[in-house]
Amino acid sequence: MAPLLSRLVQLAPRFNDDSGVLHQPQSLNKSSFTLDSSGVAGFFGGDTAVSGMATVNLFKYRRWGGWYNTPGSYEIAKQYGQLANSRLWDGLFPGGTHDPSQLFGLDGKAGPDFLAARSGSSFTHTGHLAYLLTRKAGRMRGVRDDEGRTTTPASVTVVDLHHVPEERVEPPLRWSGSGLLAIVPIAASFTACVICALTWDWFCFASIALGIIASGSACFVLGSGKLTFKHHNPAKGAPPGDGILKGGGGVVVLRGQEGAVNSVTRGRYFLRYQPPRPSKSPTRTGTRRKTLGRGSLDKGLPDGMELPTLQQTDANATSASDVKPRLPPESQPRNVFIGFAAILLTLQFLIQLLLIPQGQLLGQILFVATLAVSWAYNTFLSSIDREDIQTTILVDDILKLEQDHIKKFEFGNWTAMSVFACLALQPDANDPLRKPRKLLDGLIPNDTEVWECWKAKIVQKLSSNAPWTFTSADWELKELDEEEQELLETLLKDAEVAYGVWSRWRAGRRSPTPATAVNA
Template sequence: MEPPLNNTKFNLDVSGIVGFLGGGEAISAMESMHFYKYRKWLSWYNSPGSYDIAKHYGRLARSRIWDGIYPGPNEEPAELLGLDGEQGPPYRGVVSGTTLNDTGHVGYVFAQYCRNAKATPSQYSSDPIFTTQTTDDQGPKPQQRKRKTKVMNVVVVDFDNVEDNDDSVEKGSHLTLDSKEFPFWSVAVASIPISLNIAYCILCGFYTEWYAFGVILYGILCNGIACYFIGSTEIYLTHTIPSPHSPPGNGILACKSDTLIVCRGSERAINHVVKAKFVVRYGKEGDDQTYHMIGFSAMSLTIQFIAQLFLIPLSGLFGQIMFLSTLAISWIYNAYLSSIDKGRLQQQLLERHLFGDDSNNMTKLELPTRTSAVVFAMLCGLPDLRGDPDANVECAKGIMCHLLPTDTKVWGRWHYSVCSKVRDLSERHSSGSVRPTSEPFRFTEDACQGFDGKDKSLLCDLLEDARGGYESYCQFLDSARHTPNSNSQSGSGSSLLHTYV
């Protein structure tokens, strides 16, 4: 049968561009395959950008031959697949005093997860916010003038239930998304480009457009095989193993300028975030067979690009239209896959490992000032206010100096006053006192002695923020006390609440 448009003299000479268009979308689409168990089976279509795909993923192959064909550094699979390379927020240990300027890619993903969580305004945020205060015999008294600084979010995360399965590479934890995360409609969407590519390939054979038929069929096979091997990965979370005699790993992540993340638990558990990294492995450990197959797949994509250069111009107009149609359909599908938020997929992967189905391990409060947020974070980070008062004061001082590193006299007095309150709380709770002689974190006139004018007003503002941070801490403990299945740290905090509220 004679194919349509066979007698026309018009020729679509697309041989010079078909191998380059759509490469970025195709590479981005492949970066989400390793998150899902079945996605590697759904790429049987003639994808555009074969040259860019081969050049990008050919660097995964590890041998002198492949290094010669696809020159460049042999990057780690995690970095090439977007699971490494970001800088995480700095971390400060409450007890150990450990300071990390960069918590790596896992810390970055965890910080983004915490930033996306919904915040609950604290009671102190709901109260009127003041700019100036006066003092009398009863302590600082706010005036009815509005005061507002940058709103801060504090996220308190408990890692008590985080465990290692110790069944994987380098004693790491094997990560995977549940099959329910891959909905059936995704398979239905993937079937559209696959079925249309196959249909157009059959049409080319039916109308004897054998050059276009061969190029389309070869492109379908090359892309499907390449995606299968590139997507055949195992993702692990590895971290350093601390000494079993290490102190509690409680610490604070300072995420940009508007969020503080308080991590509570053992040092081994918290290392899942602050000293961890994603590791991507192909095949069994020490087996390079899969890497060689990726190299052959990249070579086949390069051959596909060359075949398109020489064979498509030899095809008739109908075959060229069919070929371009498969590329257009595949490009649209790749663009759809590229729109998937890979960062969110990484957050879901980490969330399932850290918390499972338990949503009670994280609390996020919104506070009106950074000073109140630091006091709240400091109190939440202290492992046990019933412990040694001197140790608690040192921990509190280290955290406040790290998060509010100001050397002025006003701030020096503020640090001293807050540390005195921390000592008072710790001593009273250690002695078993049922009721304190004065309200906790209610400062007297002595706290402002030696200051006047603007310095005195500023100090009063800061002391009022410290009181607000303590009230937010009480609110947090009260919420934890009424939360079913609260963890052990929240339970001990509830006893403190009964003592001081």
């Protein structure tokens, strides 16, 4: 530290006490002081750069905004070089995943359980899109319209799906102010290059220029993927896909056609890097029998799906993961482009370590300044909630939901919430649920004698058009003792409260205000 301070004192301007003449310090370009290259390389981490790169496919023109000298080039190469998907690149960048949608955070989150009301296609786990919709419902502000008891508050979000998406949809990307902010690090990097060239500091010039080319190329190649939504079309004549997404603090009731509900429960996002392959003409039955095998059987399935394993062919399989989606072939980047971009990022990291110590002090300071500005911009990009953007695309562009298509109701206990959810699944009194007991067991798995009696009463009411009124004859049962009868009376009163909210909402006499989203 002492030699450094003495050197700074020598470089500072000073006056001659006798003549008053200002003595100029030694030029920065001629200084022998150099920055520690290892310290420069490790000062700014690459985590923010990796997180910022994950936004490259969510904003319009974002792929053109990466032409600046960014820190963490090796971390970016190690993270995204796996997408090259070949033995050579796997050896250079081992581990990770080859699925761009999971790497960019467009897939991979497990959704809640789905209980089907009419189609029978219940899943023990759903996918990323169901997670997004449930997340949006959890952040909405509902209205409580009952005066029942309060134990564990729960909510019911009713979503009316009026639009059935196409099998493949490429939603339009939205413009974001982050595109304009990219001008700041780009201008800083190019200005530093010009100054280094004017001062004949070609080592720092080459280091900054290489960073600009490597980062810009990687951003352009990775951002060439088109965000695409995909789901399978149900068979003709399929019953309505109404059902319940069972979350932790409440449920989401989905009402609509089978194709609309499938888009939430079994749809997915992926990135399309290549044009879709043309569909081949179907082969004759005789030819297929000669080449019968798992590969040929997979060709007969809808695009993006594969056959389940032998254990999954059981008729009782009810998990959405029983038939796992296969990565579409067009979602893989071209190996040569993504591989060369990763190699270029790695070379940037290595070459900058060698060249920066050879440069002049001014060039080294400019190099660190470009990293600081780029790091600040990457921090801003990493602070953007990508799941909010994905949810907006799902709601507005895929499902085309209007404000009045989503309503949220708050209840003071899980019992009233469960009854209201079942009532919401039969908007027409002349079309009751076929198996309401299955829904009740899924929402409330309790199987004590009191709950069994309560469920039997609720199933009876759901199967009739009569108003829900319970009397002492409904809970004063011989097989129950006094405490159990008191509990059953309380549970039946909760059901009456839920029926009152549902009847007012259906009749429109006291319809709650549509819920509004909070930070979504």
